[in-house]
Amino acid sequence: MKYEKNFYQIKSNSEIFEKIVEEKKVIGYYNLVNQDTSEILTFSKTVTKKNIVVVGIGGSSLGTYAINSFLRNKSNTKKLHFLESTDPLELKKRLSYISDINDALFIIISKSGTTIETISVFKYLHSLVKIDKSNCVCITENDSKLNSYAKTNDIKTFEIPKDVGGRFSVFSPVGLLPLSIMGIDIKKLLDGCKEVNNSFFEKEEYFDSIFEKARFMVENKNRFNINVIFSYSSLLEGFNKWYIQLWGESLGKVNINGTRQALTPIGLIGPVDQHSFLQLIMEGVRDKTVTFIKVEDFEEETVIPDISIPHLEELDYVNNIKFKDLINMQADSTIQAVQDIGNIPTDVITIEKVDEFNIGKLMYSYQLLTSIVGSFMQIDTYNQPGVEEGKIILKNKFRNEDMK
Template sequence: SQTLSKLEKETSLFIVISKSGGTIETTSIFKTVIDHFKLDLDAKDKERVIVITDAGSSLSQFADSYSIKQFNIPDNVGGRFSVLSAVGIVPLTLAGYDTEALLSGAGAFLDRLFAGEEKHLLEKACYYYENSKKLPINVLFSYANNLENLTKWYVQLWGESIGKIDSTGKSVGMTPIGLIGAVDQHSFLQLVIEGPKDKTVTFINIEDFENDLIIPDISLKHIEKTDFINGKTFNVLINAQCDATRQSLRDNGVPTDGITISKINEENIGTMIIYYELLTSLTGAMMKINTYDQPGVELGKTILYANLNK
């Protein structure tokens, strides 16, 4: 209700996204929007709504019945893999992002992979598979606040795709954890270093934050020990923290690897998205699972529907 109170009907466009067309949270919010703004979908208000869903889904049929503009998701693309489809591209384009660059970054990485120039991705997937029992927890440590949503998406992508029953009937999987540096150094690093050695850690750092903010040359009484950083940029400080954290893990026998992004832009984010989608797919294939379904999630939905229909 707080968000709705900040919106004005005349300047708002509502995008309803559900692959299946029946996602209970999505449809419930849409009903709330219709009620709050008194949308008349039989009249001009239908132009304030866009639908993104599978062709032929219940939501697609709803859109057809009101002549609402819709974009369809390919049948073989699951929700968590759909960010480079209309699910991500339409809202991002409307929000002013360069989605051509986003797709270009993803496409270029895919081309390099099939040209044999990104073999490290295959090696990483193989390492995860071979060590999945010894190292069942995979940590992504992103040293940039702007990568928080990407990190959260990785957790969903990895968890929902890899945690399955394999072709032999065994329960398999690896647990994803998403951290943001340097904040989570103070909440999780202790566990990784001195806790069970059952984790791998991937670091992402940004070469250039495109922010030249410098730490002032100020000496504070009693805390002069921090003066060594005076005159350096926060860019330098954050990357130094990333390097130090990674070294501390290596020194304590924790397997790590690193990804350096030149800067945060659409092209590089597109590369990261396809990187993790491919890594997930490759690892799932080695584990002999269906990486793209989510029967455990569907079971929860079935129980929810049954409980609320009583």
């Protein structure tokens, strides 16, 4: 008697855990927590340029942007700029923010070395300033054409390991180099990742919480197929954008059963989006999970002054309240309002303070969550065939133009 099937069943936590343990042998982001950062730290100390310009797109810039935005009060006197869009107006605007293009270090980031957006912007920079080893560093795979260019011109390079995908690369030199140059403590950043990693693989605190969340999302993916992050701090706007790429590009796939999977990420910022999207959450279709992210201590003591404004005296109850307390009261009130409804799945993440350790924990835990959800759904979490198809069409368009 033979039995064959073309459907899949949701596996047990132990089966998925064993798969993740095996995955560590071929998926490199798990192992970045223990990397040697001495070369990055040594090079960072030599950088005297005032403008640090990251030229990259998607996974080559979003993670760095997320961490730097979160730690904006930690930066040194240098300015960090991002050139990623081929929108000519946006490119010109961002270049205008660079106070002195001759006092800039250009960090060119492309895993393949042939990313059309990145290389196009790099070409344009060549028309504005002389690019050489004094003002350029390349981060790429060690056998890419960008690496060959760098070696030919004696330009410093850092390697993106082949087994680390772009959207999982923030804790590789892709993120660590520019962040270290900006004065951010990358050791503490990796310590945060390491705490989550060790806890998870030793089946301690993070093991239970991440698996519980992943299993719920997969078991209810047809009912709650929209996953909302509601971050109560503008410091987390960059994190939201990074999460959207990580979640969407990793989990929007066809599984082994040939069924299209669709967990759709949405990033909101409180309290601003209380006045827009919250209405949809509260009274719209019940197709969303909501994760609230709070900052426990902003380390900022600004107080609403004890002032009465004519005709607005009814709001004097906010007088003498610290803004950091107000935003968390707004968060708690929204959380309670959503939870009181009773049929909107919610969870709350509280970041203890604004530092490297805590943003490292948050981002690494979301990388793990993404991997586990992908394993439960039985998809290839790390490819992006839907994105590659558009790249192929674009290249063909250029070839057709050349033939005219």
